[in-house]
Amino acid sequence: MPMEKTFNAAEAEARISKLWLDQKAFAAGANAKPGHPAFSVMIPPPNVTGSLHMGHAFNNTLQDILVRWHRMMGDDTLWQPGTDHAGIATQMVTEREMALQQEPDRRTMGREKFLTRVWQQKQKSRGTIIGQLQRLGASADWDREAFTMSGAPGSPEGEDGNFHDAVIKVFVDLYNKGLIYRGKRLVNWDPHFETAISDLEVENTEVPGRMWHFKYPLAGGQTYEYVEKDAEGRVTLRETRDYISIATTRPETMLGDGAVAVHPSDERYAPIVGKLCEIPVGPAEHRRLIPIITDEYPDPSFGSGAVKITGAHDFNDYAVAKRSDIPCYRLLDTRAQMRADGVPYDEAAKIAGRMSRAWLVAKGYATPGIAEQPFTLSESEIDALNLVPDDLRGLDRYEARKRVVEAITAEGLAVTTLKKSVDKETGAEHLELVPYVESKPIMQPFGDRSKVVIEPMLTDQWFVDTAKIVEPALEAVRSGRTKIIPPSGEKTYYHWLENIEPWCISRQLWWGHQIPVWYGPSKHTENGIAKNELAFFCAADQESLFDQLEDYYGSVLIVEPQNPDEFWQVTENFRFAVNAGIADKLDGKLLVPIYRDPDVLDTWFSSGLWPIGTLGWPEPTPELTKYFPTSVLVTGQDILFFWVARMMMMQLAVVGDIPFHTVYLHGLVRDAKGKKMSKSLGNVIDPLEIIDEYGCDALRFANAAMASLGGVLKLDTQRIAGYRNFGTKLWNACRFAEMNGVWEGHTTQSTAPAAKATANRWIIGETARTLAEVNEALEAFRFDTAADALYKFVWGKVCDWYVEFAKPLFDGPDAAETRATMAWVLDRSMILLHPFMPFLTEELSGTTGKRAKLLVHTDWPDLPATLIDQAAAQEMSFVTTLIDDIRSARAQVHVPVGLKADLVATSLTDDARQAFQRNETLIKRLARIDNVTEGAAPKGSIAVAAEGAAFAIPLQGLIDIAEEKSRLQKAHDKLAKEIGGLKGRLDNPNFAKSAPEDVVMEAQSNLEARQEEAAKIKEALTRLSDLG
């Protein structure tokens, strides 16, 4: 059955994909040749509930090109696929789905049932993204599909695997090495998901904001001389003040202020440093007093120069508070509402007030009148204090803000400014005092998933002490053991790692790897059990946990209370029993309460182990030996910190080796105008729709062609259409071959046919040249250069010229070798294009000959450089240039295409004559020439110059002399300009002296060639002038 006019992608893709999968063509090690190296790639695991977007399509196309290329070369290739459990995202998707199905919410359901429900969701969603990756032609070893939560407790049948064990083992190891610790720290809190998130999951966005200015009255009505000076030291303002002015964008956090800070060099406030001032909000009879302290943080030139310090709700303030031992009072609950727990406000405020005065004493600011006993509270005692006034408790943070501002303003403690207003009726001007509120853009943190405003929150969390494991990760890149492409990625990598912050890895979610730490009552002393303190037991398995418990508590019964209240109740009993010395009387019935940390690990903690985890670690698997470290990681530059840097740190910390030799970072895919694709903008290009419309190969080739290093990738459907056309072009070249019997009895021939005809020798050489270009480009991860080389070869050389040359050759004595050559060249084209356009090429390969193997396993060519025939290349260059010039000349003087003209060779060197004669049929056909003679140029002819030759095309009466003159003049002018440049250079004595010899030689020969050509055109011009 003859070939169709175009490739039917929609029909063929599914069929070919099935063929590959059925034959397990992508299995690890498939097509590997003995002695060849391993080539391994880890897929960046997409979210298990995700669906394919353009970024995935791009990323996976590049990986697939590399993988298919290496597999065809016979390397032992593994492309490891899998998905990520994506904590927040998956929990979110499941809860949304549950709401839709009117199922009970997760709290009603309880943790265990909810997790079962998420596993169901996971199993339902997983096929979507995997199927979409397969549609893309991704040649990963699908039988090895991994999951970052495989083997977790409660996982259903079929979800077994090592990943959970690996994650837990790493946590325990790092904990035992002191690289993971728990602490009360200020973290980014997502009030929507009610969990901590890491710095990286926060997006800072500029939004319109307001800055209020308030007066904090000095304690006891004290006053001071407030003096402002200009740059020259002249006094510009001097007044007596009984307050200090503060600016804030978050008035509701004033309730948690622990101090007011000024810069140590700020003379304006020097008189009141170490004194107390009053927070101007809350019940008047219980106003809290806080100290005025110095710190480097306040900027004297910004606002009033004084800042309030709210350690529990601002990262900068937290640092100041830590430096000066200022207490951090938490005001918000997990949903970012004003706290409603704890003792009433007046009690809490009293305690906080004592803290302030004790601070003054402790820091040596104490004045005789208010000397106090030392008074300190533990972190958790401070955290238990709720300083939200009773009437604000339980309010939303924004509602509380409104009320606070209103109250302060009503009391006259807002800083005011004069505002001029004009009475519309009378035209009279009024001046009135209004609260001073600046409208200005402020940076606000948002959760990257929830999109709600993130709240800095003082909570107990687990952290990786990244500073301790960062050095090997830095060293590996510095030394070049791991190479990051493009190099700018390395700079970014260094910059981040050199300034790395502790990594908060605990999340208050249910879906994830639960932290393997149990808490029990702390034995503070040898004999007693302390109140409110915990002992930690970090264990990878039950056996180890029990061992640790026994070591610590001795032989006792362990219970796991269901909730914290119960825990503390049992703890209290236990404590009492032990402290009362009656423990051993209970005859082993004494119960030690233990509870497991309910939090789960950050998803990136587990995906940070992707390279070793997917290869079976901690078991010493053969895959680990063979494929680790992996060859290359292909990923977006947006997850350099999230994932790449963490994999580097973790693999080096856990197995002491780099996870990959090369990291290839690519940009983000945007729309044709460079805009981020987003549903709200409506500019999302769905890769599956593109595949439906243009075929997968077109999308893949476009992706490869776009993959220049660095920057944004703007995707244009017109360009994809262009590459679809490119596929069609190759398809039709093969169809042409079919019509000319090229494929009859064809089998794959790896060695090039021995050809005599110049055109055949030339195209064989071009094939070898292209192969070298593609190899070189892919070795350097220049997918764009490789795609470009293939495009130019197939379209520009094979289709534009070689197919045309073949037409006359098929009628001549070289027909047989031409058929063999064309078959070989088109075969090579399919092979070289296969990593880029796997479907179309596999289909072509299958329909054009009898093949020993599928194209996916066909040997990547190894073509000797001797195939590049310089003489043939030179001769074909002469031929194609001549044809181009004749066509151009004809077109410019409007010779009808249908008219076959004659050609007169007016001068020919021997070489040129031979070259011409050998290819005369080709030239005549393509330049539409009838008869060829040698002799003088006839009157009324147009002139064409070539290397070593000059030709005339007699067209008397057909052409406009003036037009021809202007054409020649133009060509001459262009040459003259080039000659001028070359001459100028060569005449410069410094050029000859300083430039390399070959450059001088090249310029010299260039000049001669240009001059020769110019002379011929000049001659022709003269002839025309003679004609009139």
Added chain:
RNA sequence: GGGCGGUUAGCUCAGCGGUAGAGCACUACGUUGACAUCGUAGUGGCCACUGGUUCGAUCCCAGUACCGCCCA
């Protein structure tokens, strides 16, 4: 504020020491033994600006302007 990039044809981008290339778009012509998802020919550029290095700069260096992205 800190870091990393970018500024080349109408658009999207290559090139990165020897005075410019591609694809698309545009113009004209055109169904010649595969291909109109095509062919042939053409139009189009002080390579952001200012200095410097060099025999020679779009390319290297410094600065300026503007535009991105990341981190505060």
